[in-house]
Amino acid sequence: MTDTSQSGGPAAPAAKGPVARFIQATELDTRLLGMLGALALIWVGFHMYGALVNGFGAFLTPRNLWNLSVQTSSIGIMACGMVLVIVTRHIDLSVGSVLGFCAIIMGVTQVWLLPQLLGLEHWAIWIITVFVGLITGTLIGAFHGYLIAYLSIPAFIVTLGGLLAWRGAGFLVARGETISPVDSTFRLLGGTAEGAIGATGSWVVGLIGVAAVLASVVMGRRQRVTHGFALRPLWADWFIAVAGSAAMIGAVLLVNAYYWPRGIVRRYAAAEGIEIPPEGLFISYGFAIPVLILLAVGIIMTLIMSRTRFGRYVYAIGGNPEAAALAGINTKWMTVKIFALMGFLAGLSAAVASARLGSATNALGTLDELYVIAAAVIGGTSLAGGVGTIYGAILGAVVMQSLQTGMVLIGFDAAIQQIVVGSVLVLAVYLDNLYRRSSK
Amino acid sequence: MSIDRTGTPLVDMRDICISFGGVHAVDHVSVDLYPGEVVGLLGHNGAGKSTLIKILSGAYAMDEGEIYVDGEKATINNPRDARSYNIETIYQTLALADNLDAASNLFLGRELVSPIGFVNDDAMEAETRKIMARLNPNFQKFKDPVSALSGGQRQSVAIARAVYFNARILIMDEPTAALGPHETQMVSELITQLKAEGIGIFLISHDIHDVMELCDRASVMKNGKLVGTVDVDDVTDDDLLGMIILGKQPGEA
Numbered sequence: 001m002t003d004t005s006q007s008g009g010p011a012a013p014a015a016k017g018p019v020a021r022f023i024q025a026t027e028l029d030t031r032l033l034g035m036l037g038a039l040a041l042i043w044v045g046f047h048m049y050g051a052l053v054n055g056f057g058a059f060l061t062p063r064n065l066w067n068l069s070v071q072t073s074s075i076g077i078m079a080c081g082m083v084l085v086i087v088t089r090h091i092d093l094s095v096g097s098v099l100g101f102c103a104i105i106m107g108v109t110q111v112w113l114l115p116q117l118l119g120l121e122h123w124a125i126w127i128i129t130v131f132v133g134l135i136t137g138t139l140i141g142a143f144h145g146y147l148i149a150y151l152s153i154p155a156f157i158v159t160l161g162g163l164l165a166w167r168g169a170g171f172l173v174a175r176g177e178t179i180s181p182v183d184s185t186f187r188l189l190g191g192t193a194e195g196a197i198g199a200t201g202s203w204v205v206g207l208i209g210v211a212a213v214l215a216s217v218v219m220g221r222r223q224r225v226t227h228g229f230a231l232r233p234l235w236a237d238w239f240i241a242v243a244g245s246a247a248m249i250g251a252v253l254l255v256n257a258y259y260w261p262r263g264i265v266r267r268y269a270a271a272e273g274i275e276i277p278p279e280g281l282f283i284s285y286g287f288a289i290p291v292l293i294l295l296a297v298g299i300i301m302t303l304i305m306s307r308t309r310f311g312r313y314v315y316a317i318g319g320n321p322e323a324a325a326l327a328g329i330n331t332k333w334m335t336v337k338i339f340a341l342m343g344f345l346a347g348l349s350a351a352v353a354s355a356r357l358g359s360a361t362n363a364l365g366t367l368d369e370l371y372v373i374a375a376a377v378i379g380g381t382s383l384a385g386g387v388g389t390i391y392g393a394i395l396g397a398v399v400m401q402s403l404q405t406g407m408v409l410i411g412f413d414a415a416i417q418q419i420v421v422g423s424v425l426v427l428a429v430y431l432d433n434l435y436r437r438s439s440k
Numbered sequence: 441m442s443i444d445r446t447g448t449p450l451v452d453m454r455d456i457c458i459s460f461g462g463v464h465a466v467d468h469v470s471v472d473l474y475p476g477e478v479v480g481l482l483g484h485n486g487a488g489k490s491t492l493i494k495i496l497s498g499a500y501a502m503d504e505g506e507i508y509v510d511g512e513k514a515t516i517n518n519p520r521d522a523r524s525y526n527i528e529t530i531y532q533t534l535a536l537a538d539n540l541d542a543a544s545n546l547f548l549g550r551e552l553v554s555p556i557g558f559v560n561d562d563a564m565e566a567e568t569r570k571i572m573a574r575l576n577p578n579f580q581k582f583k584d585p586v587s588a589l590s591g592g593q594r595q596s597v598a599i600a601r602a603v604y605f606n607a608r609i610l611i612m613d614e615p616t617a618a619l620g621p622h623e624t625q626m627v628s629e630l631i632t633q634l635k636a637e638g639i640g641i642f643l644i645s646h647d648i649h650d651v652m653e654l655c656d657r658a659s660v661m662k663n664g665k666l667v668g669t670v671d672v673d674d675v676t677d678d679d680l681l682g683m684i685i686l687g688k689q690p691g692e693a
Contacts, residue, residue: 326529
């Protein structure tokens with residue numbers, strides 16, 4: 001035990017490959033790298049297939065990647081909550097139906113109720129609507145959590161009941177109708193041409209991201225010095241700072257390279273009284289609002305899971321519920337809070353999904369529970385409990401959506417899509433098992 | 441070394457009863473513990489020793505009885521209450537969350553937080569390094585989940601958790617059951633050291649030799665009832681065995 005610089009790591013064998021040394025020095029999560037690699041493979045694979053077989057690679061285009069990001073948002077937001085549920089050894093089969101119910105409640109609020117009180121297109125309508133949706137989701141989740149924690153009904157049963165019950169409740173509330181049109185400000189949450197923040201806004205977001213990456217590297221280094229822990233090599237810190245910043249800037253360049261379609265530009269120019277120059281007017285989409293919501297949820301949830309007592313207790317309960325209780329953690333109340341949070345995120349996701357659709361229908365969110373659970377599991381959340389990360393679940397959602405989008409782009413039909421997505425889920429869990437076994 | 445038992449006991453559990461589904465797991469049992477004393481709790485599996493001690497540590501709520509700490513009536517409804525009386529427990533199962541690292545386990549439920557309320561992992565790791573340097577200087581796996589540790593290392597994490605928070609009353613449930621000879625020796629030394637610091641220890645054990653060596657008194661339980669409490673200097677191994685197996689007081693025919 002003389003070599004303190006490697007404390008924590010396994011005893012270093014004399015000959016280590018450059019990859020192993022790189023990973024050890026940067027302390028990057030090998031699982032994360034693996035997922036990014038798999039994602040890159042999927043993206044390039046679909047693009048090449050399109051280019052070679054169909055004569056046009058449509059996948060790696062700003063337009064497709066931008067749409068992909070928007071389509072991932074709804075599932076991604078819920079997957080963040082599902083991580084907590086699965087980590088604590090529960091499951092939530094009801095999120096799709098809860099999403100549908102919340103969407104209906106929001107539809108009723110903004111189309112049937114509020115316009116009569118405030119007048120059509122009143123500025124406060126979307127705020128009240130979203131608030132109502134979030135409250136609805138939270139209360140439903142808390143109710144599920146109460147049944148699970150205090151009445152000791154298994155989560156599988158409670159949420160299986162919820163899967164049926166909330167879908168039915170949504171139908172009753174809306175009498176089976178499709179509720180539209182939704183408030184125009186509310187629609188922005190769904191991410192359309194107007195529901196994106198444009199080139200300048202995207203640069204602001206990107207530069208904040210770069211600043212955050214740099215700050216975290218510097219602060220991390222300072223913390224380690226304070227406590228006298230072993231430092232990462234300087235080049236590794238530089239690598240993380242540069243790679244992180246490059247990723248941020250790359251994302252901004254990508255979303256800014258996707259321009260509004262000509263029809264929308266013409267309408268916009270007419271409304272604003274702008275002359276369209278002969279070479280055409282190029283207006284960038286920039287980051288879509290639902291994507292920013294997903295990013296915000298991801299960042300906040302990551303902070304909660306890694307930096308708060310609540311998050312620590314979630315992992316502790318997942319690792320050993322009895323030990324958590326003996327350590328003085330109120331595990332039942334924690335369960336209620338976790339399911340309430342899941343419900344909150346389902347409500348938020350409902351806002352995004354119904355805004356994107358432009359209406360509220362009872363069918364919204366059908367089968368979402370399966371995609372959300374699959375996203376979390378592909379992202380490395382263990383059904384045995386105790387293991388799972390937020391970024392993993394979001395990446396899992398991106399992988400799922402990439403597969404679906406990619407197969408649509410290269411012209412596979414729906415039946416094959418289902419087979420592929422289902423098989424990938426099983427394969428991903430198998431690969432994860434192999435990874436865990438080899439890393440033990 | 442004799443223990444001064446003239447003052448108020450550190451812990452006094454009086455007439456404790458608890459039953460599970462009609463079975464009297466603990467039936468009117470009274471035990472006490474003085475500062476700097478080690479009291480062994482002996483008995484067969486299912487005699488009620490672990491249950492009795494889980495009442496003191498807040499894991500179970502008793503049906504009847506009273507607990508006094510420093511002569512004052514104590515209300516212990518959950519593990520948090522017990523901790524507030526500086527009662528710390530090392531469970532037989534160790535009660536570690538296997539997926540968390542040593543520092544997270546050590547501070548579980550009592551995390552160090554920064555001014556804005558975030559858990560301060562670095563500070564906790566630094567503190568853990570300090571206490572482990574004292575208890576088990578060979579311990580180096582601070583970043584790994586405790587599932588990656590050996591039995592002895594896991595035990596030292598559980599012990600560190602109990603010792604770190606200035607326990608005055610320490611409950612050890614079979615602390616050496618899963619350990620090799622070297623680690624058992626380490627635990628024995630630790631008990632002697634803690635005793636010298638004036639900490640009172642309840643030691644649950646199957647091993648009569650352990651009890652004879654480490655304890656000042658022994659309380660023997662059988663079928664949920666207290667057989668008796670004896671000074672270990674006054675009895676032989678066989679006397680204790682008789683109490684455990686036959687449930688009779690030493691000297692009885």
